Amino acid sequence: MDLSALADFNLVASHGGFGRASRASGRPKATLSRHVSALEEQMNVRLIERGGRELRLTPEGAILHARTVDPFDEITQAAAELKAGIGRPRGVLRVSVPLLFAHTSVGRLGTAFRAAYPEIRLDVIAEDRFVDLVSEGYDVVVRFNPPVDDTLVGRKFLSDHLVLVAPPHLPRPPDREGPVKLQAVVRTDHAEVPLWTVIDASGSVHTYIPQPVLCLSTTFMARDAVLAGAGAGLLPHSAVAPELASGHLVAWGKATTPAIECWVLHASRRLVSPKVGAFVEFLCAYFDERAPASDRTAGPG
Structure with a gap:
């Protein structure tokens, strides 16, 4: 399989059309169309229905896009990070947090994190609702008593009561x-x-x-x-x-009810980027240092 053609197919599918993908990427529309056609010929299956005003994936195209788009996003992110500097935490970090955590902690926490990692811009959105981390473009979420979810991994950093x-x-x-x-x-x-x-x-x-x-x-x-x-x-x-x-x-x-567990979570299917790893480690250390010795029921580990 031509990985370059597959990458162009995912680009077109993600942006909803050849023209939009061309404008977003700066790549010629004709090149994108040629690569997608070559991929269809190689796989002997139609991936995109042509002729309509809006792009529509065939069932086979939808399956291929769903199965391959995340790995290619990870490859692109890894390449950008390698180009910027191996293992160097930098870039925008989007975080979703509950309102309670936002009001009690984020101002001081964000300032301290910024001082430790000046090349990361922390974008925090406070909201008391379920957030789909991947589809809504978040890198990290903070949740209270999260249900078991095999799409997310993370660490408990604090217990409240x-x-x-x-x-x-x-x-x-x-x-x-x-x-x-x-x-x-x-x-x-x-x-x-x-x-x-x-x-x-x-x-x-x-x-x-x-x-x-x-x-x-x-x-x-x-x-x-x-x-x-x-x-x-x-x-x-x-x-x-x-x-x-x-x-x-x-x-x-x-x-006497169980403590409120505070967790920091990120997508299990994604490679842990330097900025995500830095935030998780910082958050756990930040609250462990501030918890009274008798109240350290959570922290690194």
């Missing part, structure tokens, strides 16, 4: 047998809110029945409502750490 917080002036309900009702700010619009079970600093277990006074869709709206005195809230520690340190909020206990 939920903590029951309240403003200092809000009286804590007295202990009694059985769950206790609690005026609460919740992050759900469900009719029923699960019980909140926490362990306080002395090791005692307390169970509360949240009585929602506000149902808010983001962590930071809920945090601000708790700060304003609306009620108690069960929130990620990372979202309220500054307020706990300053005394604007107090912690009534740590949730």
Whole structure:
């Protein structure tokens, strides 16, 4: 198989036509057409339906494109990196992160990463939605408690946990047998809110029945409502750490639910480029250095 012709076929298929591929690549349209025709003759199969206004791949062409486009992208990226300098982290790194992580960490993290790798431009998009890393053009994603996905690989770099917080002036309900009702700010619009079970600093277990006074869709709206005195809230520690340190909020206990795992992931089918490898290593080291010794449940490894 003529690999040059295959590369031109993928170029045309990816851009949706010979003209678009020619404009994007700067290669003559006639050359692209000739190479695709030669590939069809070599394989004895039609890959592109000609004659219509829009390019349409045949079923065989669609299969060939799906099976070969990623390897050729990797070859192109590897060649560019070799030309720029072997193993040198550089270029644009597109990262998708959840809103909570963006608000609590990305500003400081991005500045430190930029200082360490000045030839990488970090483009971070904050969004609370599922992101298809490959089809949407991301190099890396940060996700909380990601499901098992054999198309992605990565590392856990941080464990967060939920903590029951309240403003200092809000009286804590007295202990009694059985769950206790609690005026609460919740992050759900469900009719029923699960019980909140926490362990306080002395090791005692307390169970509360949240009585929602506000149902808010983001962590930071809920945090601000708790700060304003609306009620108690069960929130990620990372979202309220500054307020706990300053005394604007107090912690009534740590949730008994499993910790929130923070993962940095990239595509398993792609070779790990120097810029992706640099970001993953930096992220793990950054949070490992900042975690208290007793709280280092994640990090490199």
